[in-house]
Amino acid sequence: xxxxxxxxxxxxxxxxxxxxxxxxxxxxxxxxxxxxxxxxxxxxxxxxxxxxxxxxxxxxxxxxxxxxxxxxxxxxxxxxxxxxxxxxxxxxxxxxxxxxxxxxxxxxxxxxxxxxxxxxxxxxxxxxxxxxxxxxxxxxxxxxxxxxxxxxxxxxxxxxxxxxxxxxxxxxxxxxxxxxxxxxxxxxxxxxxxxxxxxxxxxxxxxxxxxxxxxxxxxxxxxxxxxxxxxxxxxxxxxxxx
Amino acid sequence: xxxxxxxxxxxxxxxxxxxxxxxxxxxxxxxxxxxxxxxxxxxxxxxxxxxxxxxxxxxxxxxxxxxxxxxxxxxxxxxxxxxxxxxxxxxxxxxxxxxxxxxxxxxxxxxxxxxxxxxxxxxxxxxxxxxxxxxxxxxxxxxxxxxxxxxxxxxxxxxxxxxxxxxxxxxxxxxxxxxxxxxxxxxxxxxxxxxxxxxxxxxxxxxxxxxxxxxxxxxxxxxxxxxxxxxxxxxxxxxxxxxxxxxxxxxxxxxxxxxxxxxxxxxxxxxxxxxxxxxxxxxxxxxxxxxxxxxxxxxxx
Numbered sequence: 001x002x003x004x005x006x007x008x009x010x011x012x013x014x015x016x017x018x019x020x021x022x023x024x025x026x027x028x029x030x031x032x033x034x035x036x037x038x039x040x041x042x043x044x045x046x047x048x049x050x051x052x053x054x055x056x057x058x059x060x061x062x063x064x065x066x067x068x069x070x071x072x073x074x075x076x077x078x079x080x081x082x083x084x085x086x087x088x089x090x091x092x093x094x095x096x097x098x099x100x101x102x103x104x105x106x107x108x109x110x111x112x113x114x115x116x117x118x119x120x121x122x123x124x125x126x127x128x129x130x131x132x133x134x135x136x137x138x139x140x141x142x143x144x145x146x147x148x149x150x151x152x153x154x155x156x157x158x159x160x161x162x163x164x165x166x167x168x169x170x171x172x173x174x175x176x177x178x179x180x181x182x183x184x185x186x187x188x189x190x191x192x193x194x195x196x197x198x199x200x201x202x203x204x205x206x207x208x209x210x211x212x213x214x215x216x217x218x219x220x221x222x223x224x225x226x227x228x229x230x231x232x233x234x235x236x237x238x239x240x241x242x
Numbered sequence: 243x244x245x246x247x248x249x250x251x252x253x254x255x256x257x258x259x260x261x262x263x264x265x266x267x268x269x270x271x272x273x274x275x276x277x278x279x280x281x282x283x284x285x286x287x288x289x290x291x292x293x294x295x296x297x298x299x300x301x302x303x304x305x306x307x308x309x310x311x312x313x314x315x316x317x318x319x320x321x322x323x324x325x326x327x328x329x330x331x332x333x334x335x336x337x338x339x340x341x342x343x344x345x346x347x348x349x350x351x352x353x354x355x356x357x358x359x360x361x362x363x364x365x366x367x368x369x370x371x372x373x374x375x376x377x378x379x380x381x382x383x384x385x386x387x388x389x390x391x392x393x394x395x396x397x398x399x400x401x402x403x404x405x406x407x408x409x410x411x412x413x414x415x416x417x418x419x420x421x422x423x424x425x426x427x428x429x430x431x432x433x434x435x436x437x438x439x440x441x442x443x444x445x446x447x448x449x450x451x452x453x454x455x456x457x458x459x460x461x462x463x464x465x466x467x468x469x470x471x472x473x474x475x476x477x478x479x480x481x482x483x484x485x486x487x488x489x490x491x492x493x494x495x496x497x498x499x500x501x502x503x504x505x506x507x508x509x510x511x512x513x514x515x516x517x518x519x520x521x522x523x524x525x526x527x528x529x530x531x532x533x534x535x536x537x538x539x540x541x542x543x
Contacts, residue, residue, distance in 0.1 A: 040405040041376045086403075140279040166403055167431045169278030169446070170534050171541060174492050181476040195405055196432075201495035202475070220496065231495065233406055233434075240407045 004031040006158055006189045007052065012061035014047050021047040023212035024061065031157075034180060034190045036200050039209030040240045045193050046162070048209070052191070053160055054078050066157045079107070082151035085162035089147030092136030096127055099135055100150060107154035121149045141172030148179055152188070159183065161192040165199065177202055197233035206232070208239050215239050243302075244269045244394055244425040245290065250299035252285050259285040261448040262299070267427060267441075272420045274439035275429040276537070282448040283429040284324060287398045290427070291321045304393045304425075317345065320387035324398040326379050330372030334363055334382055337371050338389060345390035355422065356385045359415055377408040384415070395419065397428040401435065413438050433534035444537050451540040456533060463531035463539060465489060468509065469497035471525040472516060481519045485512065492538060497525075499535060 007029035014022040022044045029035045039045045050056035052065050054074030063070040066080040090099045097118055104114035122131050125145055135143060144164055151159055161180075165173045177199065184190050184204075192203065200206050200220060207217040216223060216239055220232055229235045245267040252260040260282045267273045275283045288294035290303055292312035300307070306314045328337045338360070342349050353360075363381050366374065371382060380400060387395060397416075401409045413435060420426055428439070436442045437456045444451040444459070452459060472478040475493070482491040482500055489501040502512075509526045516524050 040407050041403075043405075163403065167279040167399075169281075169431075169541070170433065170538050171492075172278075177493055178479060181479065185476045195403065195409075197406055198495040202493060236406050237410065240405070 005029070006031050006066055007035075007191070008062075008064045009052075010062040012048065012051060012063050013059050014044075014051060014056065015059040020212050022051070022058075025209075025212075025214045027207055027214060027217055029158075029189060029191060031189055032184055032187045033205065034184050034192065034203045036203030036206035037191060037193045037209070038200055038206055038236065039193075043209040043240075044212040045209055049160060049162060049191075049193070052077075053081060053083055079154075080157050082154070082156035082159040083162075084144075084147045084151040084159075084164055086144075086164060086166040087162075090135045090143060090150065093134060095134055096122065096131050096138075096146060099146070100153065103150045104153050109154060117153055121146075121153075125149060139172075141168045141176075144168055145172070145176060145179065148176065152183060156188065158189040158191060161190065163193055163195065165194065165196065173199075197231065197236055200232040200236070208236060210240055243267070244271065245273075245301070245303050245427065247286075247290070247301045248299055250286070250289060250296045250301055252282075252289065252294070252296050258448050260289075260296070263445075263448075263450055264299075265443055265450070265453055267425060270420065270423050270425055272416060272426045272428070272438075272440045274436050274442040275427065275445055276431075276433060276436045276442050276533070277429070277445035278431050280447075281445045283445060284398055285448075287321070287323075287396050287427075287429070291319055291396055292316060317390070318392055319394045319396060320390070320392035321396045322383050322387045322398065322400055324402065326383060328371045328379070328383055328386060331370055333368050333370055334374070335367040337382060338385055341386040342389045347390050349389065352389055352391045355391055355419075356388050358418060359388075360385045376404060380404065380408070380412065384412075388419070392424065394425045394427070397426065399429050399431065401430060401432065409435070433532065433537060436533045442533070444533075444540060446537075446541050451537070459533060459536050460531045463536050465501040466507070467529050467531050467535060468500045468502075469494075469525070469527045469529040470500050470512075471497045471523070472521040473523045474521065477519075478516070478521055481516060481521065485515060490539070490542070492535070494532075494534075497529075499529070 005028045010026050011024050012022060013024050037045055051058045051070055052063060054070060054077040058070060065077050068076040094102060100118045100121060101114055104117060122128060130138060165176055180190055205219050206223060207214050223235050227235045227238050243266055247263060247265050250260055250263045277283055289296050290301060292308055292315050303315050304318045338349055359381050363378050401412055416426060441455050443453045478498060479491060482488055482498060487503050489503045492499045513524050513526055
């Protein structure tokens with residue numbers, strides 16, 4: 001494994017009964033890279049991601065995440081990564097501060113560290129006025145920004161983001177991406193799925209899954225060139241429709 | 243006129259969901275409500291489909307008053323709510339049969355209208371709705387909303403969370419329904435879908451920012467926009483944001499969309515500034531505003 005490779009996947013496969021959800025995929029992700037993991041609904045993205053974050057055992061193939069084996073070292077993986085999804089990110093009936101304390105505790109941070117991190121996060125996001133409000137009362141865009149910061153609480157090496165910006169307004173969506181750029185610039189690896197094709201352009205490299213296989217993997221620039229397309233949207237349509 | 247909305251307001255406690263909204267939608271028009279989560283789109287749908295009473299204002303749908311004639315409206319409209327709301331433990335065919343029966347019709351009577359859409363899920367007609375994929379659920383929900391041949395169709399975020407291929411197919415279906423004379427009011431958080439509507443209303447925080455055709459809305463954008471690219475996007479955004487003359491800086495796919503505060507903006511001076519800040523491969527080129535640019539400009543004010 002190369003020194004700066006943080007995710008290494010070789011022939012990873014997941015079979016449910018007679019259905020192959022993930023079919024022999026191979027790729028690697030470098031440290032500090034923003035890696036876009038795209039595909040149509042039902043292409044196998046979620047299944048693949050579940051194997052990488054250590055909550056679903058592969059049927060066959062190899063994968064290492066932050067140096068840990070996805071078969072035998074799932075607990076180490078979970079401690080080393082951050083995760084957020086659109087569907088579940090924070091507890092609505094806890095306040096902002098309580099959510100931070102809860103997730104900090106889960107990740108085993110000390111009380112002093114949690115309190116430091118809470119203050120830092122609340123200041124950075126300008127949340128002083130709502131720190132004691134229930135998360136459920138906040139706009140979706142704010143929640144997603146807080147959820148991302150919470151997923152970064154324990155300084156993970158890799159953060160997995162599953163459709164983090166669905167339904168979020170265009171300005172907040174961009175502020176969210178600025179947070180992603182900043183994290184990547186500081187050396188955190190970002191593994192992200194999205195249905196917004198303009199966001200695919202923000203990634204360093206992009207893979208596109210079709211029916212359980214990775215059909216294309218390259219920089220957005222090279223993909224557009226290769227498929228003679230104006231935008232990532234056209235690349236996606238060409239691949240997923242054929 | 244198919245839908246008339248005059249000064250509708252609705253609050254939930256202290257939160258104002260809709261604030262004096264007015265719009266007219268023509269017969270057979272494909273009309274888009276464009277705005278993010280929390281803009282008030284669902285509240286407006288619920289008022290127009292007579293599921294919720296407004297605090298103030300009036301509205302008519304297909305000529306009927308939303309308060310007095312609510313029963314007549316319910317017979318004339320089809321509604322596809324944002325959350326999947328079919329019966330998960332009935333099969334595809336049972337769901338469709340159920341909705342047809344409720345409206346006093348049969349699947350065969352209006353099969354023509356749903357045929358294009360329903361044939362795609364017909365191979366799975368004995369599968370329970372709860373076991374369908376996202377794209378198939380969406381097609382079944384649309385078939386159920388159409389089975390009584392409504393005059394007006396309300397679609398609340400039908401494509402949220404749906405991949406670009408299924409989204410494109412869905413909009414092609416809407417265009418075909420429009421050709422059959424059905425008025426369609428559709429909401430979406432995807433700004434690229436706005437371009438496919440006849441007219442759109444941009445909505446945020448319960449207020450209408452602007453109503454016009456997609457073509458006119460982008461022409462109203464007040465400033466020249468530039469595409470800017472460089473070797474390091476993160477540092478480029480940072481440096482553009484600290485440039486003293488910047489008006490707005492937004493990532494847009496491959497490039498950053500930049501507008502300047504001055505009328506006599508000189509791209510060369512900006513290029514020099516970025517170079518002295520250590521950026522390389524700098525690319526500055528004039529570009530056209532999109533609906534998303536316009537939305538963000540209006541939302542900022």
